[in-house]
Amino acid sequence: MRADIQGLRAIAVTSVVIFHFWPSLLPGGFTGVDVFFVVSGFLITGKILRDVTKYGAGAFAARFWAARIRRIMPAATVVLVFVLIASWFLVPVSQWFDLGRHVLASAVSLENWMLAAQAVDYGAEGATPTAVQHYWSLSVEEQFYVFWPLLLLVGALITKRFGGRGRLGGRGITGLIMGLVLVSSLVYSLYITVANPGPAYFVTPARIWQLAAGGLVALVAVRGLRVAPWVGLVLIGVGMVVITVDTPYPGYAALLPTVGTCLVLLGGPTGRFSFDRLAGPRPIQHLGDISYSVYLWHWPLLIFAPLALGRALSTGELLLLLVVMLGFSELSYRLVEQPFRRGSLLRTTARAWAVGAVAVAVVVGASVAFSNAGATRVAAATEEFEQETKTPGSCFGASALDHDCANPFAPVSQAAALAGHNDLPIASRKPRCSDDLGPFSTIICEYGDPNGQKTLLLWGNSHAAAWSDAFDAVGKDLDMKVIVAARAGCPASMEPPPPNELRETTAEELAGCKQRNAWVVSTLVPQADLVVMADLRAGYADGSRPLDGYVDAISRVRAAGKPLIWLSDVPLTDGVVSRRDGPECLQQHGQCSNPVSRALLAQVVTAEMERRVPDLKTIDIASRFCDETQCYFAVGGVSVYFDGLHLSGTYSRTLGPWLAREITACLKDSTACVQAS
Incomplete structure (x- = not known):
């Protein structure tokens, strides 16, 4: 010894x-x-x-x-x-x-x-x-x-x-x-x-x-x-x-x-x-x-x-x-x-x-x-929740915010909470069509109206993929073909993504992202009649990371003669690094929330982009998640997230009608979606 x-x-x-x-x-x-x-x-x-x-x-x-x-x-x-x-x-x-x-x-x-x-x-x-x-x-x-x-x-x-x-x-x-x-x-x-x-x-x-x-x-x-x-x-x-x-x-x-x-x-x-x-x-x-x-x-x-x-x-x-x-x-x-x-x-x-x-x-x-045992319980809850979605009603999901519903932010059922993790957006379901990390590739998704005379390009990281259900509904409503060019960990920026808060980004991933975005600009943007950028940008909120790559991307889209809309960030579940798993929190408490001051950190990024890019058209989505003080994990009996960060497929889909109205108003009257600097 x-x-x-x-x-x-x-x-x-x-x-x-x-x-x-x-x-x-x-x-x-x-x-x-x-x-x-x-x-x-x-x-x-x-x-x-x-x-x-x-x-x-x-x-x-x-x-x-x-x-x-x-x-x-x-x-x-x-x-x-x-x-x-x-x-x-x-x-x-x-x-x-x-x-x-x-x-x-x-x-x-x-x-x-x-x-x-x-x-x-x-x-x-x-x-x-x-x-x-x-x-x-x-x-x-x-x-x-x-x-x-x-x-x-x-x-x-x-x-x-x-x-x-x-x-x-x-x-x-x-x-x-x-x-x-x-x-x-x-x-x-x-x-x-x-x-x-x-x-x-x-x-x-x-x-x-x-x-x-x-x-x-x-x-x-x-x-x-x-x-x-x-x-x-x-x-x-x-x-x-x-x-x-x-x-x-x-x-x-x-x-x-x-x-x-x-x-x-x-x-x-x-x-x-x-x-x-x-x-x-x-x-x-x-x-x-x-x-x-x-x-x-x-x-x-x-x-x-x-x-x-x-x-x-x-x-x-x-x-x-x-x-x-x-x-x-x-x-x-x-x-x-x-x-x-x-x-x-x-x-x-x-x-x-x-x-x-x-x-x-x-x-x-x-x-x-x-x-x-866990898989069996989740499968049963998912089946029960899917039955509910077949007859949703006017107070289901995001539509509860547009109708005279008792409390859009009421606690959800255990079935809805348990089903949350399986409620993936269509771009993330099998066969997965949103691009993943690694070498450069040209994987995209096509949704909306396949016979549409116009094309909408949704460009961004995994958050763009999470919006795929909403934009599928938008395309069908507005008679537009929708191309989703989403790549995990790769924002719609001409510069390599900043270091990720939760995992290290490899040199291969950085190179693949840069090639991917260059390809989107040279190949997909010319095909589009409208470009929408959607990302997670809260990591830029402290000002330590330059926004030049975003400015460059917008300049290139405009140089191609295409209108562009900047879609604001989905609220955070906690902070930039610390995140709460949405469905798990709902299982324990029925409803969870994050103060607006923490959930909407990316608003300062949008404000800075509006200052740097003249007449930037933006759609602020905060009203679809938050009241004056809190942003919620469930709306209209539906889990907003399928994890600690990304929109669930069901909630994304229920945002479609509202988003179609916002895009239509923005295109008809450019001042309707130009925010004050």
Whole structure:
């Protein structure tokens, strides 16, 4: 038992918990996971090297993986079962399907890859965090535990075959293999952090070098470097302060916690002022003991507490939750971790494998059943809601704002709320015709009147796609063919899109967007009799991003002799970055709203564009969502959004008649839609 390792565990888990509970206090606290990686690589490599010598190449692997089952699986399984049970009572039903998939992925150690896939999925932006997403780091370690023993076994066998002769000698061949893995993984990490930053944080190849670094320290087996631990602690501490969620990661930045942890491990009991002595007090050592349980329990409790209360937690409540979490962790350590690790049930290798297989099967079965239960409920609600839409009446959806209806903003039924997530606009349904992220393409949608003598071009990002139902109705009403040129994450601007608040934009996506918009201007605009621009522009509201690309786009449309209308933004559900999922909020409360001051941030963008572009025709849509003080998540018994940002298909469709009137008035009298600067 090494006091410095327990101290590192205590530092790592404390930093992660602080980061999750109070992010502003320790912006780089998430790097505590990197410390865990290095420590795991160090301990596991040392154990493998000892076991190969002790048990021989033929027997050590099964014993090694049985030991991993004893150490990791019991507590991890208990937490996964707890998450499923608690979610049944607390989590909105529409989340059950995805949550079940994440629990299943966590049970089979693939959660990191599922999160990596979400990180490059534009449709997953702003998705509510699941209570098991912290299992991504366990998944990385478990995958490491699968191939690392085999790799070291190869090294040991080669060393044995050649008797450790030559310059490498003894464990030199094993060290060379480990070094090659480390360098290869580090190079890949540096590359993917730049080329595809979304998944870079989660994918195993970009993280293996950190575990391998710990392994190399174990192989060297040097201790007693007096200054090394203190230099290492400084590097770890600096990383936790200067690294933020906006820092490209892992990449070069991950060298700080990784090298720092390696230096601490190279230290040791080097005197009165050694790190071992600093980490020696019993509270620190015990926090190191229970660090695994703390890591497992802190995140789901932090997710479930606000759901149980129906609101965000105050500082006092967070402190109380911290105490509760430590209590859960202590019980988990004493009643689950230790008994299974040292008791008789999993003592033999065969028993450990058998019980492990049963545990995985139980969690997988429960998660599949949980997902299916959610999908069944949502499907039933969707069918019920679709029956309602067949005879909508005059107070259904946006039409409730134009008739003498009791309260257009009344709470919605559970059926309408549950159906919200499935209520996609036509451009986003299968087969999907709105263009997605990636290389340049010429995918478009055509709606409205296919025989119309005139053509309306709707141009913009995924928000333009969300307007597709409304413009389909507009085209049929005004006898116009409608072309929807929508590309996710790509606004109708001649400049590349600004950095996205929720995901990194890759170089390929930037280039594809620029090519796409140039093609729209050169090919689609000349075909159109009217161009409408619709986007999410709230990210420009703080003035830090130039609007020159929009001005240029409008100038090019006008140069082609085409009239243009600027459609204002759909209201935000919270802020620019923080977003509330509309249907989920409606499931919990019946009705939700956002103050006008936050929901309509993009109004300042429209005002600035009106100042910069003479006689810019604009249609302000705020009256279709808001009263004088609030913008609502449901109107006329219909969910306004299908996620935390985009119009639902049904509400978009009910906006069609109003939008047709606004466009007609705008075209008949240009002053009807020119706003005051």
